[in-house]
Amino acid sequence: MIECRRAAVSRNANPDMTASNDRTASNEADRQLVERIRHREENAWRELISRFEGRLLAFVESRLRDRTTSEDIVQDTFVGFLNSLPNYDWRRPLESYLFSICAYKLTDHLRREGRRPSIPFSAGSNSSGEWGLPDSAARAASSIARSGEQQRLEEKALVDAIREQIQRWRERGEWIKLQCQELLFVRGWANKDVATQLAISEQQVANFKFDFIARMSSAVRKQGLNSDIFPELYPTE
Amino acid sequence: MPRIFTELELEAYLDEALAPAQMTEIEEAVRNDPRLVQQLSTLNARRDAGVHSLGEIWRRHRLSCATREQLGSLLLGVLTPEFAEYFRFHIDVVGCRYCYANLADLQRQQREAASSTTTRRTRYFQSSAGMLREKR
Numbered sequence: 001m002i003e004c005r006r007a008a009v010s011r012n013a014n015p016d017m018t019a020s021n022d023r024t025a026s027n028e029a030d031r032q033l034v035e036r037i038r039h040r041e042e043n044a045w046r047e048l049i050s051r052f053e054g055r056l057l058a059f060v061e062s063r064l065r066d067r068t069t070s071e072d073i074v075q076d077t078f079v080g081f082l083n084s085l086p087n088y089d090w091r092r093p094l095e096s097y098l099f100s101i102c103a104y105k106l107t108d109h110l111r112r113e114g115r116r117p118s119i120p121f122s123a124g125s126n127s128s129g130e131w132g133l134p135d136s137a138a139r140a141a142s143s144i145a146r147s148g149e150q151q152r153l154e155e156k157a158l159v160d161a162i163r164e165q166i167q168r169w170r171e172r173g174e175w176i177k178l179q180c181q182e183l184l185f186v187r188g189w190a191n192k193d194v195a196t197q198l199a200i201s202e203q204q205v206a207n208f209k210f211d212f213i214a215r216m217s218s219a220v221r222k223q224g225l226n227s228d229i230f231p232e233l234y235p236t237e
Numbered sequence: 238m239p240r241i242f243t244e245l246e247l248e249a250y251l252d253e254a255l256a257p258a259q260m261t262e263i264e265e266a267v268r269n270d271p272r273l274v275q276q277l278s279t280l281n282a283r284r285d286a287g288v289h290s291l292g293e294i295w296r297r298h299r300l301s302c303a304t305r306e307q308l309g310s311l312l313l314g315v316l317t318p319e320f321a322e323y324f325r326f327h328i329d330v331v332g333c334r335y336c337y338a339n340l341a342d343l344q345r346q347q348r349e350a351a352s353s354t355t356t357r358r359t360r361y362f363q364s365s366a367g368m369l370r371e372k373r
């Protein structure tokens with residue numbers, strides 16, 4: 001209850017503004033915590049475990065429904081975090097980083113158990129050994145190869161554009177548009193299933209989708225980025 | 238007839254980002270269908286080449302996720318109704334595993350806190366109720 005109360009924000013506050021401030025404060029607190037762990041402070045390590053073990057355990061247990069195995073995976077996650085600490089990138093939120101290690105450990109466990117088949121990288125079909133992209137925007141890997149830093153810049157452009165759009169929908173109370181895009185792009189539902197879920201017509205879903213893609217394409221173009229690397233945004237090109 | 242999964246669903250599967258029931262459904266399908274393995278393999282390779290997917294970026298940066306503070310407000314019932322309804326949708330329909338895990342953790346803490354409150358009150362009562370009886 002204590003953390004729940006501490007975590008709660010006032011009903012009168014703008015939840016988006018408050019969330020933004022919370023994220024900034026939380027990132028700074030996380031940065032200091034990780035810095036203390038880098039200096040081998042045991043209390044800091046204990047604090048990190050106390051703060052995150054509950055949510056990591058809930059994440060794994062929701063999938064495995066096995067408490068003991070879930071606890072083992074969370075334990076492996078913390079060990080994995082310590083091992084990867086020298087490479088930890090400050091730009092990445094600590095919680096997301098821990099969840100990604102945890103998801104990796106969980107996937108690894110499922111593979112060992114034979115539940116989750118291993119997925120090899122595509123060997124491709126041509127004799128040169130280069131694989132191809134399967135859609136209309138297909139390009140050989142070598143034609144779009146670029147630096148990690150460039151990829152981060154491209155990703156950031158899209159992140160900023162999506163974040164701004166979500167903020168706009170929330171401010172205008174256009175929740176249905178947000179829900180529609182989330183089901184389409186995050187869950188990968190087909191238009192007709194989204195229409196049924198949200199009790200709107202398929203035409204409305206198509207219109208919302210078209211509008212969203214147009215806005216994202218425009219944002220990417222403004223940054224002068226190569227459209228080959230965003231095939232969803234240029235389906236007809 | 239087996240269900241056909243969209244490419245975006247398969248991407249979310251690779252990210253271990255679908256709700257547990259959907260993860261299990263795709264896992265079973267992949268075990269029985271070599272074409273799905275090939276499809277997943279192609280997706281993996283495309284990502285490795287640095288092709289961006291909107292859904293992947295949205296998920297990775299958790300662009301529509303609630304903060305821990307917002308989830309705390311949701312549990313206490315002090316979040317604005319529109320945000321509360323939206324986050325319920327985000328967790329229950331979209332099946333966000335990260336928000337679900339945070340919410341479950343906060344609920345557990347709430348339960349444990351309530352349980353320790355009951356224990357504490359019982360202890361106060363047991364240690365003092367005898368005195369009440371003596372004073373009759």
